Amino acid sequence: MKKLSSFSRSSIGFFKQLPIAYRAVLSVLSLSLIVLLVFPGEEPQANMVAGDAMIEGDRVLVPLEVPKLSAPAAVPDEPVVNAADEAAKEASDSVDESRMWAYEIQPGDTLTGIFEKLNLPLADLYQVVEADENVLALDNIKPGVELLIDVNEEQLQRLELKFSIAHKVTYKRKQDAGFEFEETRLPGEWKQVAITGEIGRSFSVDAESEGLDVRDVYQISRLLKEKINFSRDIRKGDSFEVLVSRQYVDGQATGESKVEAVRMMANRSPVSIFYYDGSYYDENGRSLSKAFLRYPFNGKHRVSSNFNPNRHHPVTGLSRPHNGTDFAMRSGTPILSAGDGVVTRVVNHKYAGLYVEVKHSDRYTTRYLHLSKALVKKGQRVGQGQKIALSGSSGRVTGPHLHYEFRIAGRPVNAMKAAIPIAKRLEGKSRKEFDGLLAKYLARMDEAQPGDGLMLSQRAEESGKDARSL
Numbered sequence: 001m002k003k004l005s006s007f008s009r010s011s012i013g014f015f016k017q018l019p020i021a022y023r024a025v026l027s028v029l030s031l032s033l034i035v036l037l038v039f040p041g042e043e044p045q046a047n048m049v050a051g052d053a054m055i056e057g058d059r060v061l062v063p064l065e066v067p068k069l070s071a072p073a074a075v076p077d078e079p080v081v082n083a084a085d086e087a088a089k090e091a092s093d094s095v096d097e098s099r100m101w102a103y104e105i106q107p108g109d110t111l112t113g114i115f116e117k118l119n120l121p122l123a124d125l126y127q128v129v130e131a132d133e134n135v136l137a138l139d140n141i142k143p144g145v146e147l148l149i150d151v152n153e154e155q156l157q158r159l160e161l162k163f164s165i166a167h168k169v170t171y172k173r174k175q176d177a178g179f180e181f182e183e184t185r186l187p188g189e190w191k192q193v194a195i196t197g198e199i200g201r202s203f204s205v206d207a208e209s210e211g212l213d214v215r216d217v218y219q220i221s222r223l224l225k226e227k228i229n230f231s232r233d234i235r236k237g238d239s240f241e242v243l244v245s246r247q248y249v250d251g252q253a254t255g256e257s258k259v260e261a262v263r264m265m266a267n268r269s270p271v272s273i274f275y276y277d278g279s280y281y282d283e284n285g286r287s288l289s290k291a292f293l294r295y296p297f298n299g300k301h302r303v304s305s306n307f308n309p310n311r312h313h314p315v316t317g318l319s320r321p322h323n324g325t326d327f328a329m330r331s332g333t334p335i336l337s338a339g340d341g342v343v344t345r346v347v348n349h350k351y352a353g354l355y356v357e358v359k360h361s362d363r364y365t366t367r368y369l370h371l372s373k374a375l376v377k378k379g380q381r382v383g384q385g386q387k388i389a390l391s392g393s394s395g396r397v398t399g400p401h402l403h404y405e406f407r408i409a410g411r412p413v414n415a416m417k418a419a420i421p422i423a424k425r426l427e428g429k430s431r432k433e434f435d436g437l438l439a440k441y442l443a444r445m446d447e448a449q450p451g452d453g454l455m456l457s458q459r460a461e462e463s464g465k466d467a468r469s470l
Helices: 002-017 020-038 083-092 111-117 122-134 203-209 214-223 428-447
Strands: 054-056 059-061 100-104 146-152 155-164 167-173 179-185 189-198 239-249 252-266 269-276 279-281 303-305 325-328 334-336 341-349 353-359 364-374 387-391 401-408 411-413
Touching: 111 122, 122 155, 122 167, 122 179, 155 252, 189 203, 189 428, 203 214, 203 239, 214 239, 214 252, 239 428, 252 428, 269 428, 341 364, 353 387
Parallel strands: none
Antiparallel strands: 054 059, 100 146, 146 155, 155 167, 167 179, 189 239, 239 252, 252 269, 269 279, 303 325, 325 401, 334 387, 341 353, 353 364, 364 387, 364 401, 401 411
């Protein structure tokens, strides 16, 4: 024992003579050895990464143990293939799915904030915004929209905005520079249901109770506002019949719907409207709207750049689709709405400048870019030919001009050549097609009524009796 005590005193004396740094290292190693001896069966945590101790002067640096990032959800060995997968297969073949991360937009989120959270360079964000100039999808993100993000070597490789299972926009890094975009819209399957009811309290309350979506009710009220005063003409006991189609992809509802036909009894008088080729008409083929102006301004202005899906951008030098028609005009020229509709956007964009978007129906939308001043606000109803803005040179441009876009079902078309509705009444071949569709609408609505001719309240989606397809 004396020898052991003498050895211990010698060891302690030797230990005290060592530099502080070496004493710290020996302490850590001794403690680790004791832990291993006491707990020989314990294994280090699989999700922890420990660094090596380093000596720096009189300090011992022991890196903190940092948990590994949990991997994204595992991809099944045999994924189920559906229509959406087939549509995206070509694009996804080149993507490493193990790097893909999903994030759902929350209230108060901004793209800048999301990029900062992910430690992505803001230069990538600016390049994505630049690519977005021709689709302007980033201005439409809201809570609930899903982001799919692919990051490799601290660089954004791919950003996907998933608005619904039928609509997404993807931005992919190009090999040379910047990003390119691709917009995907799946047609899905449209299933028609017939909903009939009787007014007890009000059209909006009773229609929703019978199975109509609040957006459908709003659209019907807006379409019929010039034919019916809903606060004065609708009485208890009046009836309504509505045909509405709802979109499904692989049996899952996308949330998109389309009102196809409406018949109402208002103040003992029948009122009806029917959908055809993106617009609504009465039973005689007369349009409910004033159709569209081919040119959204008065006078004549030179076309400085035509619609071109493969245009070479004059400022960046990159190949970027030009989804509209440019008209050279002095700043301050009055810009007119091409048709009746509702203003859905008034936005300042880094590259598109100040722009206004008007939704004319569920099928037709127009955009007016590089403005100097907007004369309308979001949510405002506008009429055909109404002054909505002044032209300018905001955003990234080479000079003052108007960039005018016309979109059908979300897709840009050449407004100068596209077959857009410009007549107030259907004639010729269009009238024959409308009459054939009208006969189907009427037969379907008559089929939904009980045999005695009274339109009793019945919930379409629950009973299934009036939810049969054409």
